[in-house]
Amino acid sequence: MASFNDTIIETFRANDGVLGGHWEGKESILLHTPGRKSGKEYVNPLVAAPHGDSYIVCASAGGAPETPQWFDNLEAVDGPVTIELGSKTVQADHREVRPGRDDDYDELYATWRAYWPDAADYEKKTDRKFPVAVITVR
Missing domain, CATH: 2.30.110.10 (Electron Transport, Fmn-binding Protein; Chain A)
Known part of the structure; x- marks a missing residue:
């Protein structure tokens, strides 16, 4: 059984970044980050x-109650990250704000x-x- 995020990712990719239902009319991205410890690539759908x-x-x-791992992973990235935006996969700069x-x-x-x-x-x-x-x- 696919996880909730896996289902959103699949829908995002099948519809060129357009999500319906609860996310109707809202922009979303798929953020790719390497794990701080594992180095494994993670993909997170984000409003x-x-x-x-x-x-x-x-x-x-x-x-x-806890900050999600994707944010801590993002903070550990020195340089650009990969995001999926609509039907494109692009490089993006990031700045974390606390x-x-x-x-x-x-x-x-x-x-x-x-x-x-x-x-x-x-x-x-x-x-x-x-x-x-x-x-x-x-």
């Missing part, structure tokens, strides 16, 4: 709020929160503030 020439993705994990560390965190998180209606529900599940990343296609 991507457009922000100028970039996208904001959030490490909310649906309100889970609450209490980066001055633009509040603005970036607010942009993602306004874009993704489930964010308010995620916040009710945990006291954790969700870090975000800015992804910019090269």
Whole structure:
């Protein structure tokens, strides 16, 4: 049986990046990151709020108490990452933004929160503030 993320990835690829249902009308990307320890490639589907020439993705994990591994893996990457955007696979620069560390965190998180209606529900599940990343296609 395929995992939830595997099903989303399959649908994303079969429809050139267009997801229906709950994600109807929202931008999404597939983020490829190597595991920090294993080096194994992981692919994570993420809601991507457009922000100028970039996208904001959030490490909310649906309100889970821990930051998802994809975010920690992304922080460990020195250089560009691979993303799938629509029907294209491209290289992208990234910048991780954490609450209490980066001055633009509040603005970036607010942009993602306004874009993704489930964010308010995620916040009710945990006291954790969700870090975000800015992804910019090269």
